[in-house]
Amino acid sequence: MVELVPSLLRQELEALAANDQRIDGRGRWDSRDIVLETDCLYNAEGSAKVTWGDTVIYAGVKFEVRTPWPDRPAEGSLMCGAELRPIAGRKYEPGPPSPESIELGRVVDRGIRESGCIDMASLCIIPGEKVLGVMIDIHVLSDKGNIFDACALGAIAALRTATVPAERFDIGEDYPLALSMTPTMCSFTRVGGRYVLDANDEEELGGDERIHITLGDEGHLHSLQKGLKGTFTPAEFDEILGVAQQRCVELADLVHSKEA
């Protein structure tokens, strides 16, 4: 279903931006409240529920034993997929994965993969024959804006609390999956002409392009993505990167607070 963008909404967002205000009363770099729950799904080896304002997502981690890729015979694999199923909102329809859900899954995947937080060699069971595959599936249940950050947070929280079910695969005792880092994502959307952190659904509807920044513990960039129509200047990017550097530390702390 195509959503109409009422010009009234755009006008309102522009007028608010001129006074440095936002439609829900937040400051420009304020996030909505986040509730993170982990170990909430019985059959998943790691799981997280993120309630980010009115956005709700679940992430679940499963493992499987598979044959390694021919070019990486001694390494396990990681797969991260996001499902924008029709439950997530009025505008979502059934059918094969949409470009939006593919982008979402891949951007979250890149942030985790490229940070190197999972030691792929540690997932090898028998080189060339058997390795562990880590599968992260993310379900968006309620899209009220900024699903990217919610999904990235849920994915890393589910991974960091995951247990490798080694007994089930007859390869020893169950053990916690080791992660060396906590990459987190910060997304910015152009609303009323300037970037804001954590846009809600109205701001996304009446806004323009978005930028997703994933940072690791050291503050290094691990994934960047610009989505939707629009351009930005290097100065604008410098500004939001500064905000992201502060914000990602807080998000990582939130994840760590859920670890045993």
Next chain:
Amino acid sequence: MGGYGDVQLLRENGLRLDGRKVDEMREVEIEAGILPAADGSAWVKHGLNIAVCAVYGPMEAHPRKIQRQDRAVIDVRYNMAPFSTSDRIRPGFNRRSREISKVTAEALESVVLVERFPRSKIRVEIEILAAEAGTRCVGLTAAAVALADAGIPMRDLIVGVASGKIEDTVVLDLDKAEDNFGQADLPMGILPTTGEIAFLQMDGDLSVDEYNTCMEYNLKAAKEIHVLQIDALRRRYLEKNGGEA
């Protein structure tokens, strides 16, 4: 000792492996209105199963060929999350979920006053987040609460319940081991106030007497779950209107 295959499902004291009596159901928790994007929603935890349901609509029925001149169509999608079972399942619709979606839609059509909304569509999205036997019933229980939460007029709620047979004994509400190694499973969708049945499936082997016992257990459980459904809706209503429980 009795037992089906190699698995013993009933203990010598007559209790089941998880300590329940034969006519005892797993613990059920229900919450209404948990998804802000939806017009109506529900969360149901039944034993270790978790189902979430969202309702959207009534809205324009699209594509037009699905429109009915005299009533609304109910478009149900039952889906199991990839992480809901012990082995990951491939995302997407399969033959099992298609069939469950179809019979669930037909069950809901028999309680929703569909003739009030000609040419429109009501979308019912059921997501199973954790599966431990009996998910279609849990989905149906959740769907009824979500429809009521969306303010869609209905003749009655629906409760999904199942009974079955293990080791030649009829038991209420099979868990996973009992479902895998048992002899019969009889899931039903019951209208709790009238006792009518809107959803029925069965597989396995049941005598007429055993069927009657199943039916009795199912009706009893439906009444218990109905109380929880009403309670969830009442809490939701009070919360929306700022009242006290």
